[in-house]
Amino acid sequence: MQPDQTASIISLQNVSKFFGNFQALTDVNLEIKRGEKVVICGPSGSGKSTLIRCINRLEAHNGGDIFVDGVRLHERMKEIQAVRTQVGMVFQQFNLFPHLTVIENLMAAPVWVHGKDKAKSREKAMGLLDRVKIADQAEKYPIQLSGGQQQRVAIARALCVEPQVMLFDEPTSALDPEMVSEVLETMMDLARSGMTMICVTHEMGFARAVADRVIFMDKGQIVDADSPEAFFAGNRNPRAQAFLDEILSH
Amino acid sequence: MRREQPMYADTVQSENVLKKPLVFGGIALVCAIVAFLLGSAALISTLLPTADVASIPLQLSASALIGVAFAANLLGISLLPNGVQRLVVYGQFLFLLIAFVLVFDLDMAFIAEKGPTLLIEGLTTTLYISAISISIAIVIALSAAIAKLSSNEFARGIATFYTSLFRGLPLLMQLYLVYLGLPQLGFFPEAIPAGIAALSLCYGAYMTEVFRAGILSISRGQWEASRALGFGSGQVMRRIILPQALPVVIPPTGNMFIGMLKGSSLVSVIGVTDLMFLARNLGSSTFNHMEMLLTAAFIYWALIMTLELIQSRLERHFNKSKTR
Amino acid sequence: MFADTVVAENRLKNPLFLAGIALAIAAVIWLLNPTVLMQRLLEQEDDIGQMQRVIVSGAVAGAIAINLLVLSLLPRMVQRVLVYAELFAIVLAFAAVFDLDFAFIVEKLPYMVSQGVVTTLYVSAISIVIAFCVAMLAAIAKLSTSELARSVATFYTSVFRGLPLLMQLFLIYLGLPQLGFNITALPAGIIALSLYYGAYMTEIFRAGIMSIPQGQWEASRALGFGFGRTMMRIILPQAVPVVVPPTGNMFIAILKDSSLVSVIGIWELMYLSRNLGSATFNHMEMLLTAAAIYWILTIILEIGQSKLERHYSRSSSR
Numbered sequence: 001m002q003p004d005q006t007a008s009i010i011s012l013q014n015v016s017k018f019f020g021n022f023q024a025l026t027d028v029n030l031e032i033k034r035g036e037k038v039v040i041c042g043p044s045g046s047g048k049s050t051l052i053r054c055i056n057r058l059e060a061h062n063g064g065d066i067f068v069d070g071v072r073l074h075e076r077m078k079e080i081q082a083v084r085t086q087v088g089m090v091f092q093q094f095n096l097f098p099h100l101t102v103i104e105n106l107m108a109a110p111v112w113v114h115g116k117d118k119a120k121s122r123e124k125a126m127g128l129l130d131r132v133k134i135a136d137q138a139e140k141y142p143i144q145l146s147g148g149q150q151q152r153v154a155i156a157r158a159l160c161v162e163p164q165v166m167l168f169d170e171p172t173s174a175l176d177p178e179m180v181s182e183v184l185e186t187m188m189d190l191a192r193s194g195m196t197m198i199c200v201t202h203e204m205g206f207a208r209a210v211a212d213r214v215i216f217m218d219k220g221q222i223v224d225a226d227s228p229e230a231f232f233a234g235n236r237n238p239r240a241q242a243f244l245d246e247i248l249s250h
Numbered sequence: 251m252r253r254e255q256p257m258y259a260d261t262v263q264s265e266n267v268l269k270k271p272l273v274f275g276g277i278a279l280v281c282a283i284v285a286f287l288l289g290s291a292a293l294i295s296t297l298l299p300t301a302d303v304a305s306i307p308l309q310l311s312a313s314a315l316i317g318v319a320f321a322a323n324l325l326g327i328s329l330l331p332n333g334v335q336r337l338v339v340y341g342q343f344l345f346l347l348i349a350f351v352l353v354f355d356l357d358m359a360f361i362a363e364k365g366p367t368l369l370i371e372g373l374t375t376t377l378y379i380s381a382i383s384i385s386i387a388i389v390i391a392l393s394a395a396i397a398k399l400s401s402n403e404f405a406r407g408i409a410t411f412y413t414s415l416f417r418g419l420p421l422l423m424q425l426y427l428v429y430l431g432l433p434q435l436g437f438f439p440e441a442i443p444a445g446i447a448a449l450s451l452c453y454g455a456y457m458t459e460v461f462r463a464g465i466l467s468i469s470r471g472q473w474e475a476s477r478a479l480g481f482g483s484g485q486v487m488r489r490i491i492l493p494q495a496l497p498v499v500i501p502p503t504g505n506m507f508i509g510m511l512k513g514s515s516l517v518s519v520i521g522v523t524d525l526m527f528l529a530r531n532l533g534s535s536t537f538n539h540m541e542m543l544l545t546a547a548f549i550y551w552a553l554i555m556t557l558e559l560i561q562s563r564l565e566r567h568f569n570k571s572k573t574r
Numbered sequence: 575m576f577a578d579t580v581v582a583e584n585r586l587k588n589p590l591f592l593a594g595i596a597l598a599i600a601a602v603i604w605l606l607n608p609t610v611l612m613q614r615l616l617e618q619e620d621d622i623g624q625m626q627r628v629i630v631s632g633a634v635a636g637a638i639a640i641n642l643l644v645l646s647l648l649p650r651m652v653q654r655v656l657v658y659a660e661l662f663a664i665v666l667a668f669a670a671v672f673d674l675d676f677a678f679i680v681e682k683l684p685y686m687v688s689q690g691v692v693t694t695l696y697v698s699a700i701s702i703v704i705a706f707c708v709a710m711l712a713a714i715a716k717l718s719t720s721e722l723a724r725s726v727a728t729f730y731t732s733v734f735r736g737l738p739l740l741m742q743l744f745l746i747y748l749g750l751p752q753l754g755f756n757i758t759a760l761p762a763g764i765i766a767l768s769l770y771y772g773a774y775m776t777e778i779f780r781a782g783i784m785s786i787p788q789g790q791w792e793a794s795r796a797l798g799f800g801f802g803r804t805m806m807r808i809i810l811p812q813a814v815p816v817v818v819p820p821t822g823n824m825f826i827a828i829l830k831d832s833s834l835v836s837v838i839g840i841w842e843l844m845y846l847s848r849n850l851g852s853a854t855f856n857h858m859e860m861l862l863t864a865a866a867i868y869w870i871l872t873i874i875l876e877i878g879q880s881k882l883e884r885h886y887s888r889s890s891s892r
Contacts, residue, residue: 081482097472097490098494113485158478403653403654408657414869420830514738515738515741518740543749550737551736
């Protein structure tokens with residue numbers, strides 16, 4: 001029952017998710033190709049966060065199948081540990097480790113989880129911090145950084161384990177407006193480098209600039225999926241149109 | 251004794267209630283009645299050695315005098331400026347303490363003679379029993395807290411049974427069960443190990459809840475981020491959660507240690523020669539109970555006050571770093 | 575706890591790991607060497623030989639390891655029930671090993687309850703009532719603007735929280751008579767408990783009163799209320815729901831600490847548990863029975879306590 005591996009790196013087939021009696025996801029089908037940048041948007045409660053959290057198994061889906069790089073997600077640990085390293089995640093609340101410095105945050109997974117050499121990991125981490133333009137903060141603690149800086153560190157931390165896919169769960173929603181652009185720029189830079197990205201976000205400017213596909217979700221289902229041009233030009237779906245109007249009027 | 255702030259102090263000073271004759275008279279009356287009931291015999295005999303202690307009129311007038319003197323004293327203090335009030339009150343406490351010693355006819359020479367033993371042997375025993383017990387209790391509590399939070403039913407069941415049992419029984423009972431009960435099973439513990447075992451198990455159960463709360467206080471996002479990076483659950487605990495739980499847990503642990511110092515006095519009941527035991531024993535042969543009891547009480551009090559001072563410093567330090 | 579959606583491999587299924595666990599348990603049992611227990615297990619009166627010690631340790635350890643394995647293979651709900659059942663069975667086996675005289679327990683139980691439990695309960699009840707009153711006065715004193723009242727109250731809480739309860743018990747029971755106040759054990763015990771817990775409850779009440787927003791004071795003052803009236807009509811009624819749950823906890827603590835008054839000879843539960851059995855050497859029967867009674871009492875009170883807390887937190891989160 002495996003899909004065509006050369007095409008999709010992530011494959012969701014008839015995925016459903018229940019929280020108690022509430023159905024968060026209903027029969028979701030989605031194929032993401034390598035190198036594709038997908039933006040998922042929709043009103044709150046539409047299930048978009050739940051969707052991407054199912055991909056790295058922070059949530060367990062109840063129905064259907066999810067394949068990540070050919071591996072079928074299930075509840076046994078053996079393969080899932082590897083899957084989690086293939087899929088990096090950036091959270092809305094950053095979730096940096098407050099008791100570790102910035103550079104230690106990046107080195108944590110490679111050194112402690114994968115047993116990589118400390119010196120080499122440090123080098124790589126510094127390189128990544130350079131890339132997100134925050135190398136001078138390497139020895140600081142997260143609490144000493146601004147929100148935008150913390151989120152960039154979080155992006156670098158996720159990249160440090162060399163994932164194939166990066167998931168973004170509303171990465172700029174908790175930031176003050178003046179810091180949003182620095183994070184978006186980092187994300188655009190990442191997109192240009194060829195990373196497969198799935199972003200849940202309200203930042204339509206980002207979607208327009210970077211996305212290969214824009215997906216609109218409502219009430220646990222994918223209602224519309226289109227290229228950005230088509231999506232923003234004018235919409236077949238009234239719910240999507242209403243949402244866009246709401247968002248873009250700000 | 252740290253100065254605590256009074257309640258919302260009004261900008262208007264209320265009438266000094268003691269100046270009202272009704273209040274003054276009331277206080278004097280109550281005090282006189284109490285003095286009469288408790289029997290001012292000892293006081294009379296100290297002040298007027300030749301008087302006939304049993305005479306009722308004498309007792310009545312003595313009680314009345316005490317009552318008026320007490321109320322007048324309160325009134326006098328209340329009329330003083332605030333800073334001076336505090337000094338005078340503590341001065342009077344000191345005076346009462348000295349009067350106490352004199353009335354008891356305490357043998358100060360006896361205290362000087364036996365005091366050092368009390369201090370050196372008693373205090374040392376109390377301190378090292380408490381120190382060993384809290385160390386063991388910490389180890390037990392950490393294991394039990396993690397067990398209680400794990401998804402392993404067996405570990406959870408045992409940990410829950412443990413905390414329920416050892417928080418549900420009095421410490422004295424646990425002490426007896428260990429000291430008198432284990433020999434029937436084939437383990438013959440001596441008094442000190444039995445005491446340490448009982449203290450560790452009892453306080454370990456209380457500290458399990460402290461550690462559990464501390465671990466749960468770490469935000470869920472830390473778990474999620476670690477999991478997303480591929481950390482296994484053991485590593486998440488060891489590297490991410492526990493290091494963050496430590497500062498949260500240290501202040502309550504300090505309080506537990508102070509509690510354990512007081513609880514350690516119970517081991518005197520099974521014959522361990524700690525401060526409490528010596529306080530009761532050193533004076534018994536010569537009927538100098540109170541000398542030793544008071545001295546030991548003072549030692550306990552001084553020790554605990556010192557520790558509480560350190561404890562509040564500790565709490566302030568850890569609260570500061572949270573709001574860096 | 576944040577349960578992962580992914581479950582680690584059951585390591586117990588690995589025979590090497592299982593053997594390792596069994597070996598570790600066997601080593602612990604061998605080291606502890608519970609001779610009497612082993613004798614009962616083998617039903618023999620003579621000493622345990624080295625060979626027997628090793629065999630018994632190994633056998634018991636093996637049984638435990640297999641038990642763990644079987645448990646881990648069962649569904650979660652069944653696991654939970656079984657674990658509690660096994661713990662209960664161990665408790666019963668414990669009692670059997672002690673070779674306890676159940677008839678003796680049944681014979682003495684009524685007296686233990688009618689004298690011991692009743693005394694424990696009323697000593698605790700009276701103490702908490704007195705402690706409550708003392709604490710209320712001391713808390714208000716500590717919060718008042720009168721230096722005199724503050725100093726006295728601070729002295730009180732400092733001394734009575736700074737000494738062990740046992741010490742306070744002896745000071746009152748042995749000390750007061752030397753002053754000329756002849757006091758019997760029961761009042762001495764109640765006074766000691768009341769003063770000790772009164773000091774702790776002072777802090778609880780103080781915190782409760784201070785948790786009432788300053789605006790309440792300002793409004794009362796603006797309306798012309800004095801300190802006393804503000805306290806009685808406005809502040810204290812609002813402080814009561816805040817203060818009741820911690821007070822419940824204090825009652826449970828007093829119940830357990832009431833066992834200390836056995837030391838000065840009051841015939842409550844702890845005292846009886848040590849005395850009733852001594853004549854016929856049935857110590858453990860009485861100790862275990864009393865332990866069970868204390869445990870049950872505590873559990874009942876804790877259930878009541880959580881109901882209380884839920885009731886009061888509901889009203890505060892309106």
